[in-house]
Amino acid sequence: MTRTIEIHQVDAFTREPFTGNPTGVVLNADALSDAQMLAVARELNNAETAFILDPDGADHSVRARFFTPRTEVGFVGHATVAAQYVLSRSPEAPRQQRQKSKAGIVDVEVHGTDADRVIAIRRSPPPIGRELNDRERLAVLDALALASESLDTRITPRIAGAGGARLLIGVRGTEPLRHLKPDLARLTTLSAQLGAAGYFVFSFASSASGHQVESRMFCPALGISEDPVSGNAHGLLGAYLAQLGLIKPVGERARFSGIQGHYLHRPGRVEVELEFRDGQLAGVWIRGQAVGIFETRMTL
Numbered sequence: 001m002t003r004t005i006e007i008h009q010v011d012a013f014t015r016e017p018f019t020g021n022p023t024g025v026v027l028n029a030d031a032l033s034d035a036q037m038l039a040v041a042r043e044l045n046n047a048e049t050a051f052i053l054d055p056d057g058a059d060h061s062v063r064a065r066f067f068t069p070r071t072e073v074g075f076v077g078h079a080t081v082a083a084q085y086v087l088s089r090s091p092e093a094p095r096q097q098r099q100k101s102k103a104g105i106v107d108v109e110v111h112g113t114d115a116d117r118v119i120a121i122r123r124s125p126p127p128i129g130r131e132l133n134d135r136e137r138l139a140v141l142d143a144l145a146l147a148s149e150s151l152d153t154r155i156t157p158r159i160a161g162a163g164g165a166r167l168l169i170g171v172r173g174t175e176p177l178r179h180l181k182p183d184l185a186r187l188t189t190l191s192a193q194l195g196a197a198g199y200f201v202f203s204f205a206s207s208a209s210g211h212q213v214e215s216r217m218f219c220p221a222l223g224i225s226e227d228p229v230s231g232n233a234h235g236l237l238g239a240y241l242a243q244l245g246l247i248k249p250v251g252e253r254a255r256f257s258g259i260q261g262h263y264l265h266r267p268g269r270v271e272v273e274l275e276f277r278d279g280q281l282a283g284v285w286i287r288g289q290a291v292g293i294f295e296t297r298m299t300l
Helices: 033-046 077-088 133-142 182-193 231-244
Strands: 004-012 021-027 050-054 062-067 098-099 106-112 119-123 128-131 158-160 167-170 198-204 213-219 224-227 253-262 268-277 279-287 290-299
Touching: 004 062, 004 077, 021 033, 033 050, 033 062, 050 077, 050 279, 062 077, 062 106, 077 106, 077 231, 077 279, 119 224, 128 231, 133 167, 133 182, 133 198, 158 213, 158 231, 158 268, 167 231, 198 231, 213 231, 231 253, 231 279
Parallel strands: 021 050, 062 098, 167 198, 213 253
Antiparallel strands: 004 021, 004 290, 050 062, 098 106, 106 119, 119 279, 128 158, 158 167, 198 213, 213 224, 253 268, 268 279
16 A cells, blocks of 8 residues: 655754755654655755654654664754644744654644744753763764863763754854864764763854854764754753853843854854752753755555
8 A cells, every 4th residue: 555745844043044954754654664764864864854753642642753873862852843844834833842752752843933943842851961081081072082181171062852862062152163073983882981972062152153062962872963053052052051050041041043064064053041940950941943845655
């Protein structure tokens, strides 16, 4: 039995076509098998593809599954922005959604209209995991061609997140970012040893830049040599910076913006808002825009 699926190609965390993070969004994917979803993701060959399904419970309004060309992953920030951008095209579309994936349920809000709309995703505070020991730290730095002297001494490299954990590495200034030369095979091996699927290397930006953070991320264990723009990693970073006291709330909110992807000629921007309650981190909001590139149909 053949079936036809509707596919949208979307660039997330940008308003400019051919920048940001390219993502496939497959609508009405309920009839697809796991093998077919993986085959479609391989064919589209984006870092991740989102498959949208009907809800299977009363606690959410939509389901999403996310596949890289190699495997399924629990949650993807930029693919959620892309998927919700597509779903919100209609004026009758809900402005609020509860999206379920294998990583749990996130709240989604749509702000603005037409091409100006912004997708906001709220997640619960992510777990901040362990620091690396000296042997692990030196192995990672060597695999990134990063000198120990380039590390930001205020920020110990640390694993953050659950399911899709990332190693957060703060460096001093943008020059170390520019000169990173990742050994992808070695980073893949280290991911299995560390329990972190990716390496998010970031630096604080100058106050005149209009953003607070610049970053790069490498996820070869997921089949992604370098991820152009990661919403999930920026959310993890926000939680870690709050724990370190390097970002402080004004009232019950703290905000920062990050840019990523410019070293791949795909610049994008992520807005992060941290929600505090009684002095404790209560939620992490990731905000971004998107732009549609093309729509097509595929018969399987």
